[in-house]
Amino acid sequence: MKIRRILATAVAAAVTTPVLLLSVTPAFADGKPAAQTQEKPSIAELEKAAAAAKAVYDSAVEAENAAEAALEALASDTAPLVVAVKAAQAAAVAAGTEKDAADQALVDARAALAALPDDATEEQKAAATAAVTEAETAAGTAATAKEDADAKVLEAQDTLDDERVAAARAIGQAQKATEEALAQKTAADEALAKAIEEGEDDEECVPEAKLKTVVTGLPSTVVAGTKVNFRLRVTNGTGRTMDEVYPFAYVHATDKSGIKDLGDLVHLQWSPGSSGTWKNVDNEHYMDAISPLKAGAHADIKMRLTIDAKAPAGNGVTFVAGDYWNDNGTCGGSPDLEGYEFLIAAKGSKPATGDAKPSTTEPADSGIKPQSGGSSAPVGGSLAATGSSSATSQLALASGAALAIGAGAVFAARRRKAGAHA
Template structure:
């Protein structure tokens, strides 16, 4: 018996509502939690979901472009607030110079009065005293003007800096929305592709039920991989039920697009696996199943070492891995992990290949609550081995600094947008 799997995505919420999954607006609103897709979407429904996902992605790209243009306008020397800040600064400097000149006039007038000879006439002394008094009045006026001008300069500078920070913050939200929309589009395309394949290979097959006790957890997959390198990680498959699972299969697939989301670059990424019994690396087969585990008794778990090879020609982009488990018994019973371990990562081009701008910094985020996915685990890769122990828990100026902090923030791909739906099974021999 061979169990097939359909990759589905929460973007299928578009099947029941005209609103796209992502709330991408010119104001760059935060994304909404993904709704769960139907358990068994049809190819037609997935085609509609893929179209909605593309529409959402195109809107996110346009919004990010607008935000980027706003940043360029805000940091331009000709930006109105920047021009006003510079004019206010010059006025404050001029006022400070005028104050210094007035203060010097007071000093000079006082010195002239003190230097009068004892036989100076009353008129001469009166004139010197008047000069000093006038100088003090002018100095007081200049001091008030300088204080006012300095305050106005600081206020104008703050307005200009705040506008720049606000523009960068909006750009970060737009970049966040673009990455989540790209993840949703990638997942929707993968779901549609797999559903079409399923329809061709297994029309009208019997359905395997979900088995929450069969879990998969990925450990050690980083948030960023680089072209020309190989990354080793592992997947732990556990039988948390009270029944025997005679044949356990691990489903593993990888999907990727370039930075624009328009080009599929998955062909550059290859998944391989190995175990303690079979240490030589083997490519994941065309059905995307790994048959290295065999049987799992109640409470047992098995770890499989995985390796992601990224070709040196791989352009910068984003990738997704989908890991899940299936089991079947000789009596015809079978089960599927209801939650897939969905892991997202950024792909960096090999050194010497500049990435397009603007480029969000790589980071990771946990799936949305109730999204039906298992988050990426942590820890080192370990060879395949089966135990009977208790299951492990699964589960330049101050303004410049502000701008750098604001522009550096970016959120990872929306892994919560994807999940695995029920799979069909065929009567063909494995």
């Protein structure tokens, strides 16, 4: 089984849209991690993921271009809404001219009535009075028409302005969607390229479910500005010695929205053996090798999680797993990433009781003999697989974790270790 392909496929799926999670391959259709399905992810499936990500990106570019064209169209003199504004303005000008004429006619009628001589006949007075009344009616009608025309100008202009604002907002949203789609496409392309490059290297590596990794003592809530100590137990539940076992640990956290990555504010360290010193987990998320780990034995590793004081309230998950490499060239690793979710409480909050619980396997170490882990130079490696059971929050965190780790970075170390054991 190509272990790296399992991880690459999971990463590619994690960084594409939820729709792609369901459409790329049947291995993801039931919501289980790829490593937990019977199908073996392949280069072809990665190619489907990359093609799907490209389709999303192409659609986003199309939508952005359409949004820009729509805004440009609204600036044209021939745009229907622009034409409607001009027509309303012309009607308002005409209504203004008619109102001015009606007002002047009323002034003239009133002047004619006032200018009648004292000896004017009753018929002349009645005619002049009727002329004033008619002019007043016409002036009122013209004034109402002018008000209506002015209101239609404002309405047409408001409609045009609203459309322009909506078009500008659509461009902003389309640009953001294009950026996100490009990032997803880039990640999927890199995962495919790396899988093609490294695809044949790990035929001899197999998933080993009996290589267990269990976290104990990690609180379910960690307060910003504090450090918490816990333990990572790596257990060889097989009937054979593993010459070198490489414990893996990775922490990923976001704010409550799930959008803002808190990676710079969350730090993971480990302490070798009985030493009181602390080391940062290396940039490939591995610790020094346990050499060897005998059949039925386990090794405990002291871990420490630090949350910076300025970290906001949010959610986190600590992933753990293990890889092994034998002197005869055989290799493998845990088929799943164990995920232990925890909450991040704002600085000054009261710590909650209770430990973080695993999402995929239950701790089981009865009858296992303790063994101290030997230390060698830190060596990176790749996981046998990635994923959790079905927790929605952890799926979101795993997606961010996949982006943070990188689709290709986790593959190189096994090749280096293969060279070291050649």
